[in-house]
Amino acid sequence: MFERVYVEDAKGMVGETVTIAGWVTRARDLRKIMFIVLRDKSGDIQVTVKKDGSNDFADLDLGREDVLKVTGKVVESKVAKAGVEFIPDSIEVMNRAQQPLPFDLFGPVKAEIDTRLNYRFMDFRRPRTNAIFRVQNTLLTSFRRFLSDRGYLEFQPPCVIASASEGGADLFRLPYFEKEAFLAQSPQLYKQMCAISFEKVFCVTPIWRAEKFNTPTHLNEVRQMDIEQAFADDETVMKVLEEILAYMLTEVKEKCPEELKLLEREITVPELPLRRITYTEAVEMLQGAGEEMAWGDDFSKPQERKLTELVGDEAFFMKDWPSVQKAFYAMPYPENPDVVHAFDLLYSGVEISSGTMRVHIPELLKQQIRKKGLNPDNFTHYIESFSYGAPPHAGWSIGLERLTMTVTGMRNIRECCMFPRDRDRLVP
RNA sequence: GCCCUGGUAGUAUAGUCUGGCCUAUUAUGCUGGCCUGUCACGCCGGAGAUCCCGGGUUCGAAUCCCGGCCAGGGCGCCA
Numbered sequence: 007m008f009e010r011v012y013v014e015d016a017k018g019m020v021g022e023t024v025t026i027a028g029w030v031t032r033a034r035d036l037r038k039i040m041f042i043v044l045r046d047k048s049g050d051i052q053v054t055v056k057k058d059g060s061n062d063f064a065d066l067d068l069g070r071e072d073v074l075k076v077t078g079k080v081v082e083s084k085v086a087k088a089g090v091e092f093i094p095d096s097i098e099v100m101n102r103a104q105q106p107l108p109f110d111l112f113g114p115v116k117a118e119i120d121t122r123l124n125y126r127f128m129d130f131r132r133p134r135t136n137a138i139f140r141v142q143n144t145l146l147t148s149f150r151r152f153l154s155d156r157g158y159l160e161f162q163p164p165c166v167i168a169s170a171s172e173g174g175a176d177l178f179r180l181p182y183f184e185k186e187a188f189l190a191q192s193p194q195l196y197k198q199m200c201a202i203s204f205e206k207v208f209c210v211t212p213i214w215r216a217e218k219f220n221t222p223t224h225l226n227e228v229r230q231m232d233i234e235q236a237f238a239d240d241e242t243v244m245k246v247l248e249e250i251l252a253y254m255l256t257e258v259k260e261k262c263p264e265e266l267k268l269l270e271r272e273i274t275v276p277e278l279p280l281r282r283i284t285y286t287e288a289v290e291m292l293q294g295a296g297e298e299m300a301w302g303d304d305f306s307k308p309q310e311r312k313l314t315e316l317v318g319d320e321a322f323f324m325k326d327w328p329s330v331q332k333a334f335y336a337m338p339y340p341e342n343p344d345v346v347h348a349f350d351l352l353y354s355g356v357e358i359s360s361g362t363m364r365v366h367i368p369e370l371l372k373q374q375i376r377k378k379g380l381n382p383d384n385f386t387h388y389i390e391s392f393s394y395g396a397p398p399h400a401g402w403s404i405g406l407e408r409l410t411m412t413v414t415g416m417r418n419i420r421e422c423c424m425f426p427r428d429r430d431r432l433v434p
Numbered sequence: 435g436c437c438c439u440g441g442u443a444g445u446a447u448a449g450u451c452u453g454g455c456c457u458a459u460u461a462u463g464c465u466g467g468c469c470u471g472u473c474a475c476g477c478c479g480g481a482g483a484u485c486c487c488g489g490g491u492u493c494g495a496a497u498c499c500c501g502g503c504c505a506g507g508g509c510g511c512c513a
Contacts, residue, residue: 032473032474034471034472034473034475036469036470036471036472036475037468037469037470038469038470039469039470039471039472040472041471041472041473041475043473052472052473054471054472056470057470058470069464070463083471085471085472085473086471086472086473087473105444105463105464105465106444106445106463106464106465107444107445107463107464108444108445109444109445109446109463110444110445110446110462110463112474113445113461113462113463113474114446114461114462114474115445115446115447115461115462115463116445116446117445117446118445118446118505118506119505119506120504120505120506121444121445121446176511176512191513192513194513215512217511217512218435218511219511219512220435220509220510220511221507221508221509221510221511221512222506222507224511224512306509306510307508307509307510308509331513332513333513334513335513336513378513380513417507418506430504430505
């Protein structure tokens with residue numbers, strides 16, 4: 007068995023003989039004395055090798071990122087910056103790193119994102135990159151914990167689907183034995199099918215869009231965090247959304263102080279309830295500020311930014327969208343069918359989540375599908391699932407990479423996806 | 435799909451406008467030597483670049499022109 011202690015723990019074990027293991031951040035060889043900065047997931051420690059002929063590892067020719075296992079004693083030191091250093095009894099080189107490295111991990115020369123993505127396996131060792139994914143992990147685990155604690159069931163939607171008849175975004179096609187199949191663009195239909203039986207469900211799943219995006223905020227493969235809830239309307243799930251957002255931000259703030267410091271981010275947890283403005287109010291605000299737009303138009307990127315400025319809150323809801331802007335499954339208001347129970351959550355000027363109350367009445371659903379110029383016959387399975395006792399339900403979805411982006415302050419979504427897939431990138 | 439900017443050693447860059455003085459700058463990394471307390475160690479030396487690809491203009495192209503590929507940014511698209 008591989009036994010070792012993490013270097014941060016070792017620092018508190020002065021006088022004890024222990025084994026540590028990690029990567030060489032830097033080896034300074036002064037001929038008669040050598041200093042090795044050894045790093046593991048917990049931190050780093052200086053290993054001091056006296057080259058006085060008393061050991062057999064003094065002539066080790068160490069390079070950056072070599073992997074070492076070192077057994078020795080932790081001693082107090084007035085000279086070492088950490089106050090302690092590590093005096094080795096034995097050093098085992100577990101693996102060598104080829105030199106020179108593809109880019110400098112800790113030096114002053116910063117590699118560009120494209121270079122770093124080509125060597126992502128090593129980029130993860132960069133403190134900033136590492137911090138981004140620790141924050142992302144905290145967002146993910148707190149998302150799951152919040153919902154599990156409240157009785158939501160985690161379900162697994164399929165990623166390969168048969169039908170492209172939902173319309174809208176382009177899907178990736180793939181051969182499926184003698185049939186044709188598609189990569190899912192959304193777990194939408196499946197989460198509804200789960201919610202009308204399990205009542206409260208959630209999932210974290212990848213989705214694919216075959217659009218030829220060429221922007222810093224779009225990827226062709228992203229991860230979505232979804233919930234769907236029965237006996238609920240849009241306001242019910244908006245409340246869950248604002249609470250979970252506040253919870254996730256609080257968790258990041260509490261559990262990732264080092265990471266946030268490294269990323270030079272300060273997190274303010276918004277006060278609840280978040281402000282809700284209607285789509286109509288938003289349009290009026292923009293028109294009042296001199297923007298040319300009509301009711302029913304979508305917001306351009308600059309308009310979205312301007313609106314955030316006008317509202318003044320870092321996070322807010324925009325609700326009651328025009329039917330033309332939202333999917334057929336969004337529930338129309340009975341008194342005004344041109345407006346639907348749909349909402350977006352804007353955070354730091356980015357749309358990080360959107361959701362709707364769904365149409366659960368088969369006849370109304372057929373009507374909405376026709377209204378969008380689609381054929382209800384292509385949605386037979388979908389419509390049928392609401393024919394045997396489907397309660398009213400609502401749900402939303404958060405884009406994991408986009409949320410990570412806003413929380414960590416990254417400008418390019420590729421920074422927030424471990425292995426991004428875009429128009430040109432398929433490796434690594 | 436459109437617009438702007440860029441592509442020069444492993445990395446990041448200067449030089450490009452105004453073609454020749456480029457046998458291509460600097461830093462970092464790598465490498466050889468010196469150094470017993472360094473900690474972005476320091477000092478001295480070395481190697482490393484068909485200047486993204488293809489074509490053109492010219493006596494001469496990293497530099498100008500055309501096409502392609504790729505990257506970064508601004509839009510569009512993204513039920």
